[in-house]
Amino acid sequence: MTLDVGEDYQIRIAPISEAHFTWLRSRNYAGWVVVMDEHTERHCFPLIEPFLGNDRIVRISVPAGERYKHLDTCRYIWEQMFKAGVGRRWCCLNLGGGVIGDMGGFAASTFKRGVDFVQIPTTLLSQVDASVGGKLGIDFYEVKNSIGLFANPEAVWIDPRFLDTLPEREIRSGYAEIIKHALIADTAEWERIAGLETIDADEWSSLIGHSVDIKRCIVLDDPYEKGARKALNFGHTVGHAVESYQLNGENRLLHGEAIAIGMVCEAWLSCQEGLLSEEELQAVTSYLIRVYGHLPVPEEGFAAMVDLMRQDKKNDDERINFTLLEAPGRHVINKTATPEMILESLRYYNRVGIHP
Structure with missing residues (x-):
């Protein structure tokens, strides 16, 4: 291909x-x-x-x-x-x-x-x-x-x-970006992967090709991240902060594991904004926790994580910038959230545990 x-x-x-x-x-x-x-x-x-x-x-x-x-x-x-x-x-x-x-x-x-x-x-x-x-x-x-x-x-x-x-954990980490691409741009692909119980070796080429093509189209539309390419940041504002905070600790997360946490938090923010329905939030949350398990985020680090989000290069002035979901397969860029709402999103993730 x-x-x-x-x-x-x-x-x-x-x-x-x-x-x-x-x-x-x-x-x-x-x-x-x-x-x-x-x-x-x-x-x-x-x-x-x-x-x-x-x-x-x-x-x-x-x-x-x-x-x-x-x-x-x-x-x-x-x-x-x-x-x-x-x-x-x-x-x-x-x-x-x-x-x-x-x-x-x-x-x-x-x-x-x-x-x-x-x-x-x-x-x-x-x-x-x-x-x-x-x-x-x-x-x-x-x-x-x-x-x-x-x-x-x-x-x-x-x-x-x-x-x-690769070990299985590395495969699972990479799979988070396949999930993200489907959630921001392809409802049918989201529904397909959400229905997969296991992934056979023969399916990887198809999954990779489909996912790469989604990113390729977005990049062609906005090569220097002036607008449309920000779609790719879904899950990354919170996820990068969680990843960076735990980078040198004993419970270091792989990138995809942190992005999965970020997607749960940012799906919750999408719901609070009136974009994503409660049912859709539950579907996204349940699937991500089924795939990645539940890795609690230390609450004593929440404030430091918000500070890391303030340093994110996608921000405009002092506002923390997000890409949120309108529905699985559709996104909206340049949304902001207050520090209080971000903290609540992290608490939501910790609260859902293994029973979202």
Whole structure:
């Protein structure tokens, strides 16, 4: 399956093969930089290594995890590129999840004012979300993606075989973005996935393709997040704050787990705004807790989480910005909520427990 993102690049959903690298070599790069973490170096690099041949390759491996998505890691990547003599006619292959895609793309786009890069997402989360749309960056002052830029890759290569390297928790984390895309833009797809008891391996390519296409259409309509692209923020205002607050604690959440909490809270806010019915709120809440379980949010951290939301780059002045649901499959952007309402949404999530 191949999807065009305007005239800028293509998204290919298929096992990576010699044909991918034949196309890339036709662009006459001087060499490749492969950015990966210790997990993707061990489990995913062997799937692409046979196609690299005798080309000039610089391998850069960094520690895995969101806690390393910061300026010091970028500095290490830049240092390795300098030491290896990488120039602007090279291409960077970012082999990993959302952290590697965001940070590797950021490092490539700023190195010597820009080196081409290809996104090779290896997690479900990065395949359906982070690798598409050209948003790159790192975390700063514990605020996610607060330093970054927009830059498109030369291509995105999505190979469903990489999912076989992932633990179940990582698969579930990525699935949150598939749920989000359906909730904001496709009623029929929401109804379909809400009815799934299990997901067979054969279904992943279809789910990924459908979800990527939703994001692709939104990105094409608004590449620099001036308006329509804000739809993709559903669940993320609360979710990012919860994720950031617990990033360095014992109960660290994966991105999708935090976004699932955020979607429950923001569905509740949608209901309080008179947009989402009580029945629809219960359906969304019940499904998300069925998939993700219930991970209580520490109430002693609520105020700190609201402070993190105030730092969100989507905000306008002092108001905390949300994307809310009008109904499953329809959204509305640029809604705001008071700190008191946000606190109540977190209490709602904690209250519903395992019996929403």
